[in-house]
Amino acid sequence: MVKCSDSCILAHKRNNGFIWWLVELLGPVLMGSKPSELLSFPKHDKHLLRKIDSIEKHMGKCKRITYRFFENKDGNLKVLFYNPKILDTCLRDYRNMKFLKTLGYPKQYNLDEYLRIIIDKMIGGNIPHEIGVFLGYPLKDIMGFIGHPSLKLTKVNGWRVYGDPRLSDERFNEFIEAKNKIKKLLEFNEPEKVLVSI
Template identity: 25%
Template structure:
């Protein structure tokens, strides 16, 4: 069933954002497997926004959808940090215009064919110093640890974060395997599909 597959994919790839350990996660899904994904994402946003989670299509790139699963309050706070603002300004983002404007600019950057916008790491809650490290070392050859992202600075802090992220993934995925749905996991009542 498409719903079960979608929920399993969300739990596997986006558990840290779903449970609030991270401000955002991104997931890429086949447009052939999910032709109505914008509608599905909207339905899940209506379901989960009562728990502080939004799901938005960032782009349909080639044959895939790129979804952002995020907690708006956490994401906005992360993007307002001094280092994040500085890095986003250097990349042309309208840093004083609010989260919606930043996401619109990111969508445009994803559609430009001038290379992938690696500053997306800021939108995923990566430490700004690691995003800057990757921008200076695009192949990642000088990173000190490779896990949920390429780490250039606080290796031990990142290891602890990665372990928490992995535990959140296992917890959500095991509950879904046991037959629960995301609405049950988050204690929200589903409304009939429109």
């Protein structure tokens, strides 16, 4: 078996920088600290087909992440990457589920149905406020963003933080720590290896 040297990894990274960037970006989803990540690609991106091919080729090998492609009404491509186990746990959280039900999500929880509803809303051209639940943001920050009167903007740290920032800071630090772990793994391994070994 031939081991890729540092110079080999750097050369490969230059040739397919997109997948390196993508794996690093998805680090928190891979590591289980974030339930999902939403990416958007303009329809006029001249490298769009290559990016789609790269996602299908590489992400299909990963057991922790599933993804769904969809186009919004403007024809831009969106991809929702998610860790089914972590997203399921997040959506089943009593407070999150109660909030989602007030927005018309079914009383009988089903992960695929909840995903269908959020994706249908985004296909219509809007990014609904509840996407924050799917992305793993604290519910208090989502409620504050919507305009809950008792929650005042405290700061911006990855997203808008409302009220007591401790939970938000903890969550943000978990995301950064996971991204840094993946970044470190990518220093010595190709993305394909990282995706199958996590």
